[in-house]
Amino acid sequence: MNGLKRRIVLYVSVLGVALLVTSLGYQWGMATYEGRPRTFLDALQFTVEMFTTTGFGGDSPWETPQMHAYIIVTDLLGMILLVGALPVVATPLLKNVLATSAPEQIDEDLTDHVVICSDTTRLDVLIDELDSGDVPYVIVEPDRDRADELHETNDHVIKADPDSTEGLHAAQLASARALVADVSDQVDASIVLTAKEVDPDVSVISVVEEPAKARYHELAGADHVLSPRPLIGNSLAAKVTSAMRTEIDEAVTVGDELRLAEVSVRHGSTLAGTTLAESTIREESGVTVIGLWIDGEFTPAPGPNTQLPAGSVLLASGRADQLETLVEMTQSTIHEFHSEHAVIVGYGQVGQAVAAELDTTSISYTVVNQDDSDGVDAVGDATEAETLTEAGIEDADTVVLALPDDTTTEFATLMIRDLAPDTEIIARVNQHANVSKTYRAGADYVLSLTSVTGRMIASQVFEERDVLSLEQQVKVVRERAPKLVGRTLADANVRETTETTVIGIERDGEVRTDIGPQTTIELEDELIVVGTDDGIRAFDAAFC
Numbered sequence: 104m105n106g107l108k109r110r111i112v113l114y115v116s117v118l119g120v121a122l123l124v125t126s127l128g129y130q131w132g133m134a135t136y137e138g139r140p141r142t143f144l145d146a147l148q149f150t151v152e153m154f155t156t157t158g159f160g161g162d163s164p165w166e167t168p169q170m171h172a173y174i175i176v177t178d179l180l181g182m183i184l185l186v187g188a189l190p191v192v193a194t195p196l197l198k199n200v201l202a203t204s205a206p207e208q209i210d211e212d213l214t215d216h217v218v219i220c221s222d223t224t225r226l227d228v229l230i231d232e233l234d235s236g237d238v239p240y241v242i243v244e245p246d247r248d249r250a251d252e253l254h255e256t257n258d259h260v261i262k263a264d265p266d267s268t269e270g271l272h273a274a275q276l277a278s279a280r281a282l283v284a285d286v287s288d289q290v291d292a293s294i295v296l297t298a299k300e301v302d303p304d305v306s307v308i309s310v311v312e313e314p315a316k317a318r319y320h321e322l323a324g325a326d327h328v329l330s331p332r333p334l335i336g337n338s339l340a341a342k343v344t345s346a347m348r349t350e351i352d353e354a355v356t357v358g359d360e361l362r363l364a365e366v367s368v369r370h371g372s373t374l375a376g377t378t379l380a381e382s383t384i385r386e387e388s389g390v391t392v393i394g395l396w397i398d399g400e401f402t403p404a405p406g407p408n409t410q411l412p413a414g415s416v417l418l419a420s421g422r423a424d425q426l427e428t429l430v431e432m433t434q435s436t437i438h439e440f441h442s443e444h445a446v447i448v449g450y451g452q453v454g455q456a457v458a459a460e461l462d463t464t465s466i467s468y469t470v471v472n473q474d475d476s477d478g479v480d481a482v483g484d485a486t487e488a489e490t491l492t493e494a495g496i497e498d499a500d501t502v503v504l505a506l507p508d509d510t511t512t513e514f515a516t517l518m519i520r521d522l523a524p525d526t527e528i529i530a531r532v533n534q535h536a537n538v539s540k541t542y543r544a545g546a547d548y549v550l551s552l553t554s555v556t557g558r559m560i561a562s563q564v565f566e567e568r569d570v571l572s573l574e575q576q577v578k579v580v581r582e583r584a585p586k587l588v589g590r591t592l593a594d595a596n597v598r599e600t601t602e603t604t605v606i607g608i609e610r611d612g613e614v615r616t617d618i619g620p621q622t623t624i625e626l627e628d629e630l631i632v633v634g635t636d637d638g639i640r641a642f643d644a645a646f647c
Contacts, residue, residue, distance in 0.1 A: 118184055125150045125177055136167040154181035205244070205254035205262040208273035213239055217564055218274045218282040220265030220294050221245060222253055224534055225285060225310075228557020228636060229564070235640035236565065241274045266293050271301045281564050284325075285310040285556070292316075292323045299324035308563050310556060314452070327563045331556045335531055336456020336505065342367070342529050342548055343445050343457070343501045344464055354426060355579050357607045357631055358614030363420045363579060365396070367547055368433050370413040370525040380407035384417075388428040393604045393633060394418035396576055399542035399549065401635050403602045414547040418577055418633070420606055420616075446471060446494050448485045448515060449505035450478060453531050457503050469494050485515045488522065496523045504530040504546070509537040513544045520545030550576070554636065578639050581609065581631050584624065584646040593620035601641040603634030 130146035133139050139162065141149075149162065153174075165171055216239035219226060233240045242257070243265040244250040250262035263270035265284070276282060282298045282305055284291040291309045298307050309325040311317050317328040342365075354364040368374050374382045384392060395405040396416035402409065411417075419429055443466045447454050450472040458478065461468050471494045472479040483490030485506060496502060502519055506512045509532045519528055528546045532538055535551040542549055558578065587595055592605055607616045609629040624630070632642055 121180060121184060122147065122150055122154070125154075125180065128173065129177070132170050132173050133162065136169045137162075137165060150177070153177050154184060156181070156185075205247075205250035205260050207262050209241060209261060209275050212278075213241070213275050214278045215280045216240055216275070216278070218243060218265075218271065218276050218279050218298075220282065220284050221286055222249060222260070223285055225553045225556045226283070226560070228535065228554050229283070229560045231636070231640060232557065232561040232565070235643050238280075238564070241279075243270055243274050245270070266290065266297055268297055268301055271297060276305055277302045279305055281306040281308055283308045283310075283560055283564075285560075288312055288316040288320075292320050295320055295323040295325045306563070308560055310560070312452070329556070329559045329563075331552060331559055332452035333456040334559070335550050335552060335555055336453040337460055338550060339453070339503050339505070339529050339531060339548075340457045340460030343461065343503060344466065354423070357420070357579070358616050360422050361420055361607065361614075361616045362423050362426055363418070363606065363633065364426050365548075365576060366417045366419055366426070366429055366433055367527065368411050368413055368415045368417065369527060370547075372413065372433050374411055374433055375413035377411055378407065379405055379409045379411060382411060382432075384419075384429060384432065388421065388432060389425040390419040390421035390429050392417050392419050393606065394577065399539040401577070401602070401638075403604055403634065403638070404598055414545075416548060416576065444468065444495070444499050445501045445503060446496055446499045447503045447505060448472075448494075449507065450476065451505060451507060454503070454505035457505060469499075486511060486518060488518060491515075491518060491522055496526065499523065499526050501527040501529060504528065506531075507533075509533050509541070513537065513541055516541055516544035516546050548576075558636070576635075577633055578636055579631065579633050580639055581629050582643075582647060583628070584630050584642075586646040587624040587630070588626050588628075589623065591621050591623050592618070595646065597642070597646070601634065601638055601645055603632050603638040603642045605630050606633055607631035 126143060126146040129149055130141050130143055133141045133146070165174065217233060219229070219240055219242045221244045222242050230240065240259055242253065242260045243263050244253060244260055245262070245264045247262055250260055253260040261273055263273045265271065276298060284294040284307065286294070288311050291311070295307050295309055298305060306327070307325045308327045308329065309320045310329050310331065311320060312332065314330045314333055317330055320328045354362040357363055379392060384390060392405060393403070395402045395409060395411070395418065397412060417429070419426060421429070445461060445466055445468040447457050447468055448471045450470050454470065454472070455478070458468065458470060469480045470478055471481045471483065471485060471490060473482070473484065475482045481490060481494045483493070485491065496519055504512050504515055506515065512530055512532055516528055516530060519526065529548045530541050530546045531550055531552065532541055533552045535553045538549045538551050598604055605618065607614050608618055608622070608624070608631070610625065610627070614631070632639060634642065
């Protein structure tokens with residue numbers, strides 16, 4: 104609105120000067136060339152009539168060529184000012200009048216809601232979770248233009264300062280189940296202090312960029328301080344180690360023996376290009392393949408004729424030794440006679456976490472970063488072939504892309520895939536919307552910061568749901584499903600309707616994994632469900 108006000112003031116000023124100058128010029132011209140003197144008021148009336156096209160000049164006809172020329176100029180000037188008023192003033196003003204402004208407080212009484220401070224793309228996953236669980240929420244956004252923009256598509260937005268007691272009172276924090284602060288490390292700490300001042304008992308969840316700042320958020324009173332970047336780094340490092348060794352470091356434990364893991368089909372593996380039936384995975388390893396990622400698309404319960412291209416990711420369940428056998432089957436035969444080596448591109452929080460994890464293994468690595476610092480081996484642009492070649496991309500078993508910009512990540516992926524067709528590419532992206540593009544560029548495994556952050560927050564908000572995996576492409580949850588009680592999994596058609604798989608049931612304090620389509624769900628059962636974020640939300644909507 105401030106920009107519109109400035110445009111209106113400028114336009115009115117230009118119009119006033121034009122009216123004054125044109126009126127004075129007409130007054131002088133009529134006296135000098137026509138010999139018919141006019142008062143300034145008469146001249147002003149003439150100018151207004153000409154500019155607005157409501158009159159054609161009561162003094163016409165004019166006899167001198169000088170006045171004819173002046174009238175032509177006046178006509179053109181009036182038309183320019185009239186036409187210019189439409190896009191500069193009239194249209195924006197009309198839009199502003201018709202636009203719906205975000206309210207400055209909640210108009211209804213809310214209870215057990217979540218206060219979100221403030222709008223960021225990292226919270227999209229959380230908002231989807233809240234919507235699917237019918238949990239009310241309020242986004243407290245301090246920027247007027249952004250609040251108005253959000254309010255056009257979301258009724259849960261108020262324009263208020265989350266760093267003030269007034270703003271949090273406007274969001275009815277005292278009756279909320281939780282507050283989520285995800286702006287910046289310093290602002291979040293201030294929001295935590297304000298929230299505890301408004302309601303000391305409210306559960307406050309704070310997200311930090313720098314893990315070292317977590318302590319100050321705890322001192323401020325945060326109940327849960329989340330640091331997603333190191334978690335992503337640890338998960339990417341686990342992918343590196345499992346790609347080169349037979350251990351599964353990031354497997355999800357279900358019950359006493361069952362493990363669930365994502366295993367990549369390496370470039371150069373004998374499994375690459377075979378069908379699931381031809382791979383003899385079941386016969387040789389004993390694992391059950393319950394899902395398959397190909398180019399970022401998840402296929403639940405793949406059939407025997409499903410192809411396993413290089414770079415695809417198997418979601419498999421089995422005992423630890425069975426999963427280790429599967430990893431051995433997926434290894435590349437191309438680099439099997441040289442020492443294991445990785446290249447880490449980007450040395451921020453995620454890159455440093457990857458390096459720290461690899462330091463505990465026998466895997467050597469080279470760090471590439473735009474800026475020089477301790478721990479960086481090659482300095483340069485990751486989108487330049489010279490930099491990547493200097494880092495030894497062609498001979499690397501695995502490349503981890505931990506860059507801060509998604510566009511750079513996509514371009515670097517294209518270059519690395521061209522320079523080293525058989526190298527495993529593991530990438531971190533910020534926005535979930537860019538996951539599919541990074542896969543198309545040639546990445547083998549991609550994790551989204553927004554997805555991991557959203558899951559971490561949701562796991563704290565939904566205390567009744569036990570989230571077993573946060574940092575994988577799939578989600579594993581343990582929860583009750585009241586609408587399934589008395590029905591079998593086959594009757595409910597769980598897999599086909601929600602694209603999720605029930606892999607276990609906790610009953611009478613014991614986890615049962617020997618379940619099948621004819622298993623009947625009992626009242627106190629807690630189901631262990633595997634699926635994508637969208638799949639789990641569909642399961643919740645259908646059966647919880």
